[in-house]
Amino acid sequence: xxxxxxxxxxxxxxxxxxxxxxxxxxxxxxxxxxxxxxxxxxxxxxxxxxxxxxxxxxxxxxxxxxxxxxxxxxxxxxxxxxxxxxxxxxxxxxxxxxxxxxxxxxxxxxxxxxxxxxxxxxxxxxxxxxxxxxxxxxxxxxxxxxxxxxxxxxxxxxxxxxxxxxxxxxxxxxxxxxxxxxxxxxxxxxxxxxxxxxxxxxxxxxxxxxxxxxxxxxxxxxxxxxxxxxxxxxxxxxxxxxxxxxxxxxxxxxxxxxxxxxxxxxxxxxxxxxxxxxxxxxxxxxxxxxxxxxxxxxxxxxxxxxxxxxxxxxxxxxxxxxxxxx
Numbered sequence: 269x270x271x272x273x274x275x276x277x278x279x280x281x282x283x284x285x286x287x288x289x290x291x292x293x294x295x296x297x298x299x300x301x302x303x304x305x306x307x308x309x310x311x312x313x314x315x316x317x318x319x320x321x322x323x324x325x326x327x328x329x330x331x332x333x334x335x336x337x338x339x340x341x342x343x344x345x346x347x348x349x350x351x352x353x354x355x356x357x358x359x360x361x362x363x364x365x366x367x368x369x370x371x372x373x374x375x376x377x378x379x380x381x382x383x384x385x386x387x388x389x390x391x392x393x394x395x396x397x398x399x400x401x402x403x404x405x406x407x408x409x410x411x412x413x414x415x416x417x418x419x420x421x422x423x424x425x426x427x428x429x430x431x432x433x434x435x436x437x438x439x440x441x442x443x444x445x446x447x448x449x450x451x452x453x454x455x456x457x458x459x460x461x462x463x464x465x466x467x468x469x470x471x472x473x474x475x476x477x478x479x480x481x482x483x484x485x486x487x488x489x490x491x492x493x494x495x496x497x498x499x500x501x502x503x504x505x506x507x508x509x510x511x512x513x514x515x516x517x518x519x520x521x522x523x524x525x526x527x528x529x530x531x532x533x534x535x536x537x538x539x540x541x542x543x544x545x546x547x548x549x550x551x552x553x554x555x556x557x558x559x560x561x562x563x564x565x566x567x568x569x570x571x572x573x574x575x576x577x578x579x580x581x582x583x584x585x586x587x588x589x590x591x592x593x594x
Contacts, residue, residue: 279398279399279400279401282297282301282398282399287359287448288420288447288448288449289356289359289420290352290355290420291417291418291419291420291423292337292345292348292349292351292352293352293355293356293359293420294414294420294423295337295339295352295415296337296352296353296356296375298411298414298415299332299336299337300330300391300399301399302411303318303320303330303332304396304399304400305526306318307320308400308526308529308530308533308534318331318332318333318336319331319332325393326393327376327390327391327392327393328390328391328392328393328396329388329389329390329391330388330389330390330391331386331387331388332386332387332388333385333386333387334346334349334380334385334386334387335385337349337352339415339416349387350380353375353378353380353387353389354378356373356374356375356378357373357374357375357376357378357389358373359373359374360372360373360374361373361374361392361394361395361398370394372392372394372395373392374391374395375389375390375391375395376389376390376391376392377389377390400534401564408430408431410430410476410504413426413474413475413476413503414426414427416474417470417474417475418470419466419467419470421447421463421464421466421467422466422467422470422471422475424446424447424467425464425467425468425471425479426471426475426477428495429471429477429478429479429495429497430476430477431477432477432497433497434497435494435495435496435497436494436495436497437484437492437493437494437495438492438493438495439491439492440456440459440490440491440492440493441491443459443463443464443493444459447463449463456489456490460483460490460493464481464493468481472500474503475500475503476499476500476501476503476504477497477498477499477500478497478498478500479495479496479497479498480495480496480498481493481494481495481496482494482496522550523542523546523549523550523553524553526560527549527553527559527560527563528542530560530563530564531549531563534563534564534567535563535567535570535576535577535580537577541577545581548581548584548585548588549584551588552584552587552588555588555591555592556587556588556591562584562587563580566579566580566583566584567580569583
């Protein structure tokens with residue numbers, strides 16, 4: 269199945285989470301992000317056999333074509349898809365807040381009808397919420413680029429650096445924990461060679477974003493790495509770039525679909541309430557760099573307020589006022 273390219277928005281919680289997924293497991297996650305984002309934007313999936321169903325217990329039942337997890341027409345590795353589903357079923361997502369700790373399988377009940385072209389599985393509501401939790405920020409990346417990488421480390425670095433404007437510093441310990449390789453690469457030079465350099469080589473060849481880096485030492489020992497994002501426009505999808513520029517131009521005149529959907533479905537603004545505050549929302553998406561992220565943060569802060577929507581409206585007004593002073 270040819271990949272229809274698009275820009276995906278992924279929760280920063282997912283981007284920096286600690287996990288060890290292989291390439292096919294990552295592709296399943298990318299498709300989950302795509303479908304969650306599509307549902308948030310009100311996109312219909314019937315044309316390409318993708319389906320999202322929420323049951324009475326808030327679990328999310330996913331159906332998708334097997335071919336959408338393969339990298340182009342030449343990839344016929346259906347056995348690897350089955351193995352990836354089984355592996356994700358065994359892997360754990362840990363959720364913890366001030367009141368509870370919970371251990372959840374990434375997916376449950378994977379199912380493939382033989383001689384069928386589709387698969388299905390179930391996602392726990394906590395995992396689904398994590399996909400859509402932008403309270404800590406988000407990363408935007410191209411689906412086609414992400415699906416084309418041969419190394420899971422290339423995938424992780426691409427997510428971390430895509431659309432990043434400023435350098436990032438991670439300790440060696442942080443990186444090894446994030447990539448779940450704490451028990452591998454005892455020699456730091458081996459970690460840099462087989463993880464960092466190998467990922468950089470693949471990103472240099474095909475990715476819209478790659479990086480340069482500088483090892484940071486404590487005494488004589490390398491203890492951290494400073495990454496400098498490098499944009500490679502020759503690898504950026506020209507149609508997506510054009511669409512992005514057109515969207516930025518149009519934002520000052522209309523409310524973006526994902527903003528409207530988030531206001532309505534996640535914060536529960538009515539159509540009338542959105543209309544009554546439309547000028548404010550349009551000003552906010554024009555002036556605030558990450559308005560969707562701001563809304564997610566305000567949603568969390570508003571839970572203990574007597575008038576949550578009023579709190580959000582006044583907070584947006586304050587942020588716009590502060591922005592205009594700059």
